Amino acid sequence: MNHAARRIGRSLALVLPVVLVLSGTLAVASVPWATSSSGSQVLTASSHKASTKAAPRSPEDALRERLVAELQEKDPGVALTSLQREMARRPSLARHCTSLARALGRAAVQKYGSVQRAHRYSRPVCDTSFAAGTLRTP
Template structure:
């Protein structure tokens, strides 16, 4: 099972940058390099969606993780969910994102896993495993 996951991870590690470069190249080739009209700029700014509370929390906790450590971010997540129970349905998703970011920060799932705690069940550990 671990070998299969590693194989999938390596395949994605090779294929994903290629896909991103190609899609970026296609996007750049389709951009109108003439400046947008004023009405187009107004439409674009009106279409931007404000960040949801869970997006704001996730972004803040990812910054905490990068500046401090995963333990501080997990503590922040637990405190936020306790303060605002409406964030509870998003807890697992945020914890998984923190797990993946911890692997990115430390470069190894073993080191990232040392910070695992039972915040939102085992979602942090699941994020570490998926990224590692």
């Protein structure tokens, strides 16, 4: 009995990572933002002079504005929870998590006028970026 359980465990240990990688790859490939529409246009860094219109906001900038507004309306805890949910929902934004959490930390200090009061809401979202943001206020 023990030998059979060990064999099953070893088989799972070999097969499970492959299944997870494949399913993750398929999941990322199937989301709507992963495909480019035929009408979309890729802009290069050298084309910034081509238009005088305001460039569309990036997803992380839009999220930052939404989270800071939520922090102002409610409290930093609610905004940090929203940040956590958004990172789970949109993994493509994970590389911006640190800067988003720092921005929330700075906004919390501006809202409360005190690092200590803003720091009360600190939690381990994006490591300690929120706490670092409370200390780096302009």
